[in-house]
Amino acid sequence: MEGIRIGAHVSSSGGIFTAIERAQAIEAEAIQIFPSAPQQWRKTNHTPEAIAKFHDLRAGSDIGDVWLHNIYLANLANDDAEQLEKSVDSVVNGLTVAEAIGASGLVLHTGSHKGKGLDACQPQVCDALERILEAAPGTAILALENAAGHGGVIGKEFAELGALLKTVGNPRLQVCLDTCHAFAAGYNIREPEGLEIALTEFDEAIGLENLAVVHANDSKMELGGLRDRHENIGDGHIGDDGFRTVLAHPAFRGKSFLLEVPGIPTEAHPKGDGPDLENVRRLKRLRDEALG
Numbered sequence: 001m002e003g004i005r006i007g008a009h010v011s012s013s014g015g016i017f018t019a020i021e022r023a024q025a026i027e028a029e030a031i032q033i034f035p036s037a038p039q040q041w042r043k044t045n046h047t048p049e050a051i052a053k054f055h056d057l058r059a060g061s062d063i064g065d066v067w068l069h070n071i072y073l074a075n076l077a078n079d080d081a082e083q084l085e086k087s088v089d090s091v092v093n094g095l096t097v098a099e100a101i102g103a104s105g106l107v108l109h110t111g112s113h114k115g116k117g118l119d120a121c122q123p124q125v126c127d128a129l130e131r132i133l134e135a136a137p138g139t140a141i142l143a144l145e146n147a148a149g150h151g152g153v154i155g156k157e158f159a160e161l162g163a164l165l166k167t168v169g170n171p172r173l174q175v176c177l178d179t180c181h182a183f184a185a186g187y188n189i190r191e192p193e194g195l196e197i198a199l200t201e202f203d204e205a206i207g208l209e210n211l212a213v214v215h216a217n218d219s220k221m222e223l224g225g226l227r228d229r230h231e232n233i234g235d236g237h238i239g240d241d242g243f244r245t246v247l248a249h250p251a252f253r254g255k256s257f258l259l260e261v262p263g264i265p266t267e268a269h270p271k272g273d274g275p276d277l278e279n280v281r282r283l284k285r286l287r288d289e290a291l292g
């Protein structure tokens with residue numbers, strides 16, 4: 001049976017290829033990177049040389065899977081036409097970069113309806129998703145991420161993401177499951193029964209075959225806390241036992257678990273410099289215990 005890759009979000013500052021070296025330094029088996037600075041609309045121009053170097057370095061590494069994460073400014077539910085077009089453009093760019101570097105796909109926070117409800121903005125969001133997939137042809141997956149659930153963010157309930165996937169009906173549109181967001185949204189994934197309930201709901205709404213990748217983050221918030229606060233593996237409310245439970249479930253075989261954790265505080269980095277080697281090692285240990 002297939003295993004699970006333990007990976008991490010890494011910086012690519014200094015050129016997209018620099019991500020490979022940073023990943024190797026923390027023994028990551030998979031990586032996630034931003035296509036450009038996440039808080040800016042300005043796109044990074046990845047030169048053909050930088051992309052060739054990325055391919056070369058990756059070929060000589062143990063990195064088995066590469067993901068991009070879209071910039072944070074995008075909101076496909078935005079009322080403002082200009083902001084919506086900028087959002088669409090950023091996702092097209094992210095998918096195009098994913099295709100160029102041979103990544104599996106792009107993770108996207110679909111957006112926020114700011115309390116209007118998903119029904120009100122679903123036609124706009126689905127139209128945007130269709131346009132994006134058409135403007136960025138290829139095989140790279142667009143993975144919508146589940147959300148912790150505050151501020152009208154789309155994707156707290158799996159049913160919301162499922163509705164978007166069903167309406168768009170494109171096999172390239174899939175889902176990224178973030179463990180911290182799911183837990184904060186009220187899915188009790190740290191307990192075997194709670195995990196089973198969550199995955200049954202996921203399967204009915206989205207289809208387990210559309211689970212593309214996992215964000216492995218512990219949660220500073222309690223179950224159902226509705227806020228997105230990542231914690232280092234084992235130090236939050238999901239905990240070591242919770243991650244062992246998740247990692248042991250057959251639904252996750254063959255997937256990459258990507259860390260987006262703050263990192264263990266050190267003298268040089270009192271707030272942590274994560275995802276760091278210690279978190280990668282913690283999750284690998286839990287994986288090895290879970291899978292025997």
Ligand SMILES: [Zn+2]
Nearest residue numbers: 145178215260
């Ligand atoms: Zn995430």
Ligand SMILES: [Zn+2]
Nearest residue numbers: 181228229230
């Ligand atoms: Zn988060």
